Amino acid sequence: METYLVYADAVNNSNKFWSAKVESNQLIVQWGRVGYKSQTKTHTFTNPQQAISKYNNLVFEKKSKGYQESQPQIDSCSIGDIRRALQILTTLRRYVETRNFNPGYIEALNDYLKIIPTPLGMQIDPCHIYNSVADVDHQIRLLNSLLPIEKPQQSKDDSGEKVVSLKSISQHFWRVV
Secondary structure, three states: OEEEEEEEEHHHOEEEEEEEEEEOOEEEEEEEEOOOOOEEEEEEOOOHHHHHHHHHHHHHHHHHOOOEEOOOOOOEEEHHHHHHHHHHHHHHHHHHHHOOOOHHHHHHHHHHHHHOOOOOOOOOOHHHOOOOHHHHHHHHHHHHOOOOOOOOOOOOOOOOOOEEEOHHHHOOOOOOO
């Protein structure tokens, strides 16, 4: 059993992750800021059922605090999640283009960060995550490069079952001017 959760709240400078994994009678928990070295705690129990019970309780507790399931750091993502992230980037692009950083922008940014966990540093300024439309377009191009090219005879499968690696783009994810 393994879970990876993220909590993103750009206004309150929160961009963190929490993960838990059960291995036999151990529960291994890691947490920290996205993109930074994590802290780890290993709980050892007398049997696997105790580890699973503690795991379920902790996952429930984190989800009740607003954490949502995601992918570990920027390692992999389903095709469906990439398509959803691209839709959100299109929305973010409109806000960046007009420099309108209202609550709608913040909500879209937080939704995007939950899908594509992204290291943003220790002090998040939501108004300066994207300095220009070119920054958003850069991420759109990178995510689009991960989508498979569909052939006309293939049916579209948006089940989200297919997973692609984001490792190939992680070094170039943020546009450097």
